[in-house]
Amino acid sequence: MRTRDNIIEKYTIHFEIHDFGFLLPGLDDILRLKRIYPNFKITCFTIPLPREFYLKENAKHFKIEKYKRWAEIINSYEWMEIGMHGFSHTPMEMGVDYYKTIDMIKATENLWNEVGLKFKKICVAPFWQYSYEALNALKDKGYAVGLNRNNPIPVPKGLETFLFTWSVEEPILSAGYDVIAHAHTTSRGVRNGLAQSYNNIISVLPKEVKFDFLSNLIKKQYEENNKEKGNKEGGD
Numbered sequence: 001m002r003t004r005d006n007i008i009e010k011y012t013i014h015f016e017i018h019d020f021g022f023l024l025p026g027l028d029d030i031l032r033l034k035r036i037y038p039n040f041k042i043t044c045f046t047i048p049l050p051r052e053f054y055l056k057e058n059a060k061h062f063k064i065e066k067y068k069r070w071a072e073i074i075n076s077y078e079w080m081e082i083g084m085h086g087f088s089h090t091p092m093e094m095g096v097d098y099y100k101t102i103d104m105i106k107a108t109e110n111l112w113n114e115v116g117l118k119f120k121k122i123c124v125a126p127f128w129q130y131s132y133e134a135l136n137a138l139k140d141k142g143y144a145v146g147l148n149r150n151n152p153i154p155v156p157k158g159l160e161t162f163l164f165t166w167s168v169e170e171p172i173l174s175a176g177y178d179v180i181a182h183a184h185t186t187s188r189g190v191r192n193g194l195a196q197s198y199n200n201i202i203s204v205l206p207k208e209v210k211f212d213f214l215s216n217l218i219k220k221q222y223e224e225n226n227k228e229k230g231n232k233e234g235g236d
């Protein structure tokens with residue numbers, strides 16, 4: 001039985017959200033959670049250039065100067081970290097060959113470096129659609145990759161991966177003291193939109209619960225793995 005005190009004492013929540021981005025809705029709902037939880041931290045899987053802005057009538061809003069000002073605000077939130085969520089969030093964007101994936105990663109890094117947005121080398125593909133080649137490209141570029149808990153796939157050796165353990169609409173917190181909480185900025189076509197799951201989140205997570213960035217958990221888990229391997233293999 002997970003009591004309130006037990007959760008506060010032993011659990012750490014690694015909160016991640018999909019479909020975040022410049023000119024996209026969702027920041028208000030994140031700020032609302034931040035006001036509730038004093039220790040709040042969140043990892044935002046961000047769409048660099050959403051396909052909506054390829055349309056002429058929307059394109060005029062997508063100004064690099066505005067993007068820079070937005071990046072400054074996001075960078076100033078020390079409780080927030082940014083990861084990559086495709087480039088334009090189109091289906092099969094990361095279902096392509098090795099070099100196309102490398103190009104996409106470079107395009108994202110170039111854009112974010114240009115606007116000055118700080119980011120971590122963690123990635124979730126739109127709709128979790130990966131080709132094996134894309135996973136190899138992400139590995140070679142130093143990215144850790146999020147896979148779908150409900151549809152695990154084979155991955156290249158040496159690729160760092162993570163699976164979410166609690167989708168925020170679920171009434172019961174997952175087992176294990178490190179929880180990877182999974183949400184979406186919008187409610188369109190999903191059950192774990194932040195606004196629609198808001199009441200469930202505050203009923204499951206006590207106000208004083210600990211949070212940490214997802215990137216820190218991945219680092220910790222892989223350092224431990226490597227240490228264990230080193231102990232086993234190092235025989236000199």
Ligand SMILES: [Zn+2]
Nearest residue numbers: 018019126127
């Ligand atoms: Zn998405």
